[in-house]
Amino acid sequence: MHSNISLPGLEAFIITKSFERDGYYQLHVELKREPHHCPCCGQITNRVHDYRLQKIKHNHLFSRSTLLFYRKRRYVCVNDECKKRFYEKNTLVERYQRQSREFNQAMSLELIGGKNFKDVASRFDTSPTTVMRRFDQIGLSMLQETKQLPEVIAIDEYKGDAGGEKYQTVIADPIDRKPLDILKDRKKETLKAYLRKHGGNVKVVVMDMSPSFKAAVDQA
Ligand SMILES: [Zn+2]
Structure with a gap:
């Protein structure tokens, strides 16, 4: 079956097969072949070297756990002095x-709104370790993206067991009502250092009266 229906995260992909097996909705996907710039010498190439099949866990589609089999294309540079092999660009x-x-995105949102790792893991049909690793990653990536906090922030504890x-x-x-950042622990020093760095514009802080939080905010 060749289908052009657009599924979340798969807009650019061609779905070559779709079926249900072992309780999973399984999709075989690939990208259209198109010229790529060689990452080494910049030469444009459209020559295919080979394909690899990559198995990927995806969001629930039609309320079912979904597995993707991505036929990932490898191009080879046509410049004889280069001959670099490289994978096609993909957003998946x-x-x-x-x-x-x-x-990962859907899991991040759930993580922040959810109660604990076990709960999120079971809803995403994955292991608490995977969820935990994801938690560490979003903590790190969000911290880099958040430059200055808004005037009003809320501070809360999250029972995570990360790291x-x-x-x-x-x-x-x-x-x-959106999370801005996650700090690796609930220590006063961590929060204080964080607010000093990013909290220049903060005027109002909404929080539980955790003595440790209060002290950190007062001192930052
Ligand atoms: Zn090249």
Whole structure:
């Protein structure tokens, strides 16, 4: 079956097969062949070297756990002095990942709104370790993206167990109701250092009266 229906995260892909097996919705996907710039010498090439099949966990589609089989194309540079082999560009999955970006994104949102790792893991049909690793990753990536916090922030605890720490600290925007950052623990020093760096514009802090949080905010 060749289908052009657009599924979340798969807009650019051609679905060559779709069926249900072992309780999973399984899709075989590939990208259209198109000229790529060689990452080494810049030469444009459209010569295919080979294909690899990559198995990826994706978001639930039609309320079913979904597995993708991505036929990933490798191009080879046509410049005889270069001959570099490289994978096609794709927005579906990052290198060395077994979950799609969409899957990770959906899991991140759940993680922040969810109660604990076990709960999120069971809903995403994955292991608490995977969820935990994801938690560490979003913590890191969000921190880099958040430059300055808004005027009103909320600070809350999150029972996470990430990286050996039982609790993390969530910094959120209570007006737009979205998480802004996750700190690796709930230590006063961590929060203080964070607010000093990013909290120049903060005027109002909404929080539980955790003595440790209060002290950190007062001192930052
Ligand atoms: Zn090249």
